[in-house]
Amino acid sequence: MASLSDLPIRDDLRGQSPYGAPQKHVRVQLNVNENSHPIPEAVARDIVESLAAAVLTLNRYPDREFTVLREGLAAYLGHGIGTEQVWAANGSNEIIQQLLQAFGGPGRRVLAFPPTYSMHGIITRGTGTTWLTAERDPGYELSAETVVAAIEAHRPDLVFLCAPNNPTGTPVALDVIEAAYEASDGMVFVDEAYAEFMPAHAPSAITLLPDRHRLVVSRTMSKAFAFAGARVGYLAADPAVVDALRLVRLPYHLSALTQAAAIAALRHAPEMLATVDDIRAQRDRLVSELPVLGYRAYESWANFVLFDGLDDPHATFEALLERDIIIRDVGLPGALRVTAGTEQETTLFLEALAALAPRGAR
Known part of the structure; x- marks a missing residue:
């Protein structure tokens, strides 16, 4: 029985550990x-019926542009977001991976502010992108001054902000995101996996998208939608960003069953939330x-x-x-x-x- 050390694995992966939340x-x-x-049982029944209909089409490839799902996600997000601005994948982790495949890679660098979502660093390193970190303010908070100073010091190709932050729950104010965007000439990625749990009055980074073509905001259906097992993540961004992700996505990466389940869940968004x-x-x-x-x-x-x-x-x-x-x-x-x-x-x-x-x- 061989071990990893016996394999010609990439040098930058040696000694790394996989994501390992205890199961x-x-x-x-x-x-x-x-x-x-x-x-809810009534929603589950509709999802099951949608899946049953999709099973009858499994001899054919799914819609690789998952158009109906993108329409549903755009309608759910609101704020004037169009279908052409939305992209989805198998969980927001795959969204991050595709983003790094398109804008990261060897010779490029991500700047983040730990403690933050551990998969950000794991996916970054997995794509051969350099992972850079800067300290947060006391109490795990993050100010515009702190973010701008770190960007000016490191000049990263991508800035990662988790809002609210995981594992601290810390909010990130819109002025921090705006400052990060203005200070950077690279991509600014805002992970809003927990956006639905923010106070009702708190604005989303999605409101900052107009005229900011390097800004990307991701969401997930895993948390608020109770859809963790379905693995559906998505983003909103300039249509040019979506075009860039098409260059790196695998063909037909969202199965017909995933699309059917997510479309049905979105039909029942009020009940799901x-x-x-x-x-x-x-x-x-x-x-x-x-x-x-x-x-x-x-x-x-x-x-x-x-x-x-x-x-x-x-x-x-x-x-x-x-x-x-x-x-x-x-x-x-x-x-x-x-x-x-x-x-x-x-x-x-x-x-x-x-x-x-x-x-x-x-």
Whole structure:
């Protein structure tokens, strides 16, 4: 049996680790920011019927331009976004990969501000693009001054901003994105995977797209739409960006079944998003109640909360796992991240953590 070291793998991949969120089947799963609420039965029935119709056409290739899906996504996004400005792929991770295939690669550089979504760096390195980092402001915040200074220091080909940021939940103000765009002559990518969980008044980076042809804003159906298993991500950008992605996408990269399921889900967007308010409420509950237990909870505009004040985060993670609850150790000193689940899941987590507080909190 060979190991990786026995293979002629690329030198820049040696010693790297794959994305590895623990996959454990426990009663309370609050580790990968899924939507804990099931898809409504009536919606599920329509999706199944759409899939059944699509199965009858599987002897033919799907629409490689996935036109109907793009029309549905454009209508959902609003803000005057046209079908020609929308692109979709198998999760927003594939969106990022295609973006880097088109605008990154050997000799090109991405600038990011960790801690941030770990797949940004993994995909960047996987495409042979150089991964550069700059520090955030205190409290994991990000100011326009900090971003501009980093861009001027590194002159990257792409700037990655996660808004709200994962794993911290930190919002990114539009003036920060505007400043990044003005300071850069490369692509500016804004990952809005958690946009639906932002406060209702908070504007999306999509509002900045007019006259900014180097700006790209990605979304996903995995979170708010409770569609993680379907793997559907998408972006909005200038039509020229979409043309660039056509150059690197694999032929027919979105299957007929994926397209059918996503189109059906978008037909029921209000029902699919009906749980968002409840998730926000549980997130805000976590932010309020974690400090009562002796922890610091960071402001979050996503569907999760980062909290710190732990002597041994891994020990707390394992102790919760023993109680059939899994959250996420994101590798930050003294910190863990927990997804906002259902009311019952949130209660079970808080009760279990309270029982551990004497040995978990500083």
